[in-house]
Amino acid sequence: MSYIPSALRRFVTQRAAGQCEYCRFPQTASFFAFEMEHIIAEKHGGLSIAENLALACTYCNRFKGTDLGSLDPDTKKLTPFYNPRLQQWSNHFRLDGAIITPLTPEGRVTVKILQFNLSERIIEREQLISSGE
Incomplete structure (x- = not known):
């Protein structure tokens, strides 16, 4: 993995408003520091930009x-993940209580593979919702 300069890390964090750009979990509620994620992995030619x-x-x-x-669970067709740089979250997902519901093929594969609705993740979201976050 290539080095990502601190100025670029700050920019990415500020642009994301301190939330995971995939599941929208707030960094302030996480025990672990959030990470710089390559949307297109370096091994596939993705750059650290x-x-x-x-x-x-x-x-x-x-x-x-x-x-x-991954394969869309409904159509069984190879489908790319949701891309936070090119797509709007609300076009692909909806928050139903503490459940993240996919709205599109990209949403379905992202919810499935990134396991948005694991029981422990739902519990964390329920706690955030009940505390007003």
């Missing part, structure tokens, strides 16, 4: 890894 970096929580970054997409 602002247009290819996203702020990601530990869960999302680990589950995504270097993958670019």
